Amino acid sequence: MLTIIPAIDLIDGKCVRLSKGDYNQKTIYNENPLEVAKAFEDHGLRRLHLVDLDGAKENHVVNWTVLEKIASKTGLVIDFGGGIKSEEDIEIVFNSGAAMATIGSIAVKDKTLFFSWLEKFGPGKIILGADAKDKKIAVAGWLETTGIDLFEFLEEYLGRGVKYVLCTDISKDGMLEGTSIELYKELIQRFEQMELIASGGIAQMDELYTLDKMNVAGAIIGKAIYEGKITLTDLQNFINR
16 A cells, blocks of 8 residues: 655745755745644644755754654654764654654765664664666755666665665656656566655656555655645545545
């Protein structure tokens, strides 16, 4: 069963969305992320993907107080990403109430540190962020594309015990033009043991039914909710079907 994971992206403590990860293409949707999180919970959603865009840019966790507030005032299971670059950062994230940490850039730039966290906290608490553009890994809040092949990257990390993979096709993110169904099909066929979380571009309920049939573990939805393409009632009906 596909787990629906709504997203809240944070800049200056506010709920925003970017297009293709471009900080210059920013829309503020709500100045109170807790209000947004509570609305998700009221509609039967149990998970939340909280992204610290300031943190991704500044190379350390910035918006941890928002995480703390949402974690203490809702029952949502939160995975937090953005700016987790050090032991101090990951401790802040877990101490502030995150159930899971999404790690992208460090997994690429400091494998030793990433695998030490995987060992220390366990594969149930670490989500590997595999953000890609043209099947090449991108890091630093998507500000930097590497020459690393997505499939080779996943082969290595899944072989070392990673369980959850959040894969975002950057070219799709925030564009509401549909998600990368073909890429996810390819990933699932190749890595059956992987719990894949799809992210980027989801714009219609049909896509969620398709991802569910494909045995994708989870789907992150952001802009489609904020732009009214997918309503919280739609998601509630999907969960309760």
